Amino acid sequence: MSAEISETEQQLQETFPGGRMTKNALPADINFIICEGKGSRVLGTDGKWRIDYVGGAGALILGHAYPEIVEAVREQASKGTHFFGLVNDKALELAEEMVAAAPCAERMIFTTTGSESTYYAMRFARAFTGRDLILKFEGGYHGNHDYSNISVAPDAASNYPAGQPDALGIPDGAQGSVIVAPYNDLDAAARIIEEHKDALAGVMLEPVQRVLFPKEGFLQGLRDLCDKADTLLIFDEVVTGFRLAYGGAQEFYGVEPDLACYGKVMGGGMALGAVAGREDIMLNANPGIVGDSKGTAISGTLHGNPLSAAAGLACLQVLKELDPYDDLRKKGDAVRTAFQEVLDKHGLGIKVIGRESWWQFFAGDKEPSDYADFLNADMAKTKALDVALSREGVFVMPNTRRFVSAVHTDEDLEESVEALDAACQAIA
Known part of the structure; x- marks a missing residue:
């Protein structure tokens, strides 16, 4: 663990209970503090930009700092x-x-x-x-x-x-x-x-x-x-x-x-x-x-x-x-298809589940339809993959659903596929 990350972790531990704001948190060695978001990416105080699929827990369908939203807030702030x-x-x-x-x-x-x-x-x-x-x-x-x-x-x-x-x-x-x-x-x-x-x-x-x-x-x-x-x-x-x-x-x-x-x-x-x-x-x-x-x-x-x-x-x-819903579905399909190809290549027994703009990793015998299917799945394996993917510069929270946004690009997908390939190698 680097001194910079250790210092960050110490700051968090001395301020928040457990050093976290959610239970689905990243491990200490890759945890980071966000200071900026732009489009489909977030910037940490460590100076690294990461591709963001958390999207404010689904709130940011238009990504970070969308110009029309920023301008609307700025204008209203000047009025009260x-x-x-x-x-x-x-x-x-x-x-x-x-x-x-x-x-x-x-x-x-x-x-x-x-x-x-x-x-x-x-x-x-x-x-x-x-x-x-x-x-x-x-x-x-x-x-x-x-x-x-x-x-x-x-x-x-x-x-x-x-x-x-x-x-x-x-x-x-x-x-x-x-x-x-x-x-x-x-x-x-x-x-x-x-x-x-x-x-x-x-x-x-x-x-x-x-x-x-x-x-x-x-x-x-x-x-x-x-x-x-x-x-x-x-x-x-x-x-x-x-x-x-x-x-x-x-x-x-x-x-x-x-x-x-x-x-x-x-x-x-x-x-x-x-x-x-x-x-x-x-x-x-x-x-x-x-x-x-x-x-x-x-x-x-x-x-x-x-x-x-x-x-x-x-x-x-x-x-x-914009009416982005067909495009969101296509982006979601593209992510799920491309990621599944990488997972199949590595033979990890992990599926990419979800529809529309939702996706998540799942390690079980069948397509899940209720909560009990997750109890019977290998959640430790998917958590390890999520952590490894985050380590490669793709921001996801372990074992939770994540989203594509209207501003995710083909370049984001290409980089995400490369990161997933490296993550699969790391946990194989």
Whole structure:
């Protein structure tokens, strides 16, 4: 380990718990501090540029420092960085665009993060139905509040529908109000929904769960089951919103939820989230009826912040004009195909999975369709490959999904293929 990296690691360890901000972190010898991003690349304080497939956890569909977004933020900053109490003009414009874009959106509210969005969506569902239970899917990530930190990454398959808390500090009451089903198993979901329908406020899922895409009929099947049980279907579109299609998974799959949660792309790389949905549900968030038995409360200092709204509006305007979705699919296909050729050449028994702009390495016997398939996979092998790839100048977080952006180039792919070839040799 070089003195420079050792000094960097020491700085991190003396500042952050464990020296990290996420659990899917790079090892100390290749960890780096980002100081700049441009297009498809990030610059570390070590002076090295790296090809970036993390993309702000999927938020940066247009890459880093996209000119229109930078200019929108700069212009808004000159007019004011924050207002509170009244709606600002950029927030209104962005809200109108989102209501027009999302099939389920008759009304919407802003939040600051995707985690807040899922938290409030659960509250809205409980307030509207008068019931407490939320059904989520094993391996699904809905942020880091108490109701979402259930069976995100259990070390064994759940004893459905009981979930497992993923962290200390989660009250028994929170754990008891969330039940779990296996993703992509409509029969299991049907049994659990039927058994708990009298207490079930809503069914929440990522339409694309991490890197797992839904089986044909799964989303529509859930829509039908929720209608039959008179409960709400909630799409967590924090990742899929404006990435899978402009209208998100709702548009892509033709299935309309009752509520949808947003973050990431809609903020253009700034801190912003939203909940959108049916008018009769969303009107319970009307500040004028807070305290009423049918009302619910939502407020946040930075909700609809004008800087974030300006960035988000600029991002969506570019996406509407550019319409990059076919190109993103082609870039994703190119990455998956080229990487698979390298992996096959080295005989590592690793597959490149994903669709559209998603990709990830997987070492298992079959194409994964639920979280249990990852429990049965060789995660140590794929982590070693991810670390080796990062060591070669391609920034990925170990054992998580990653993305291509609208600004990744053929040159990026060529360099990535060379880096993967070297990484495969390193772990062979």
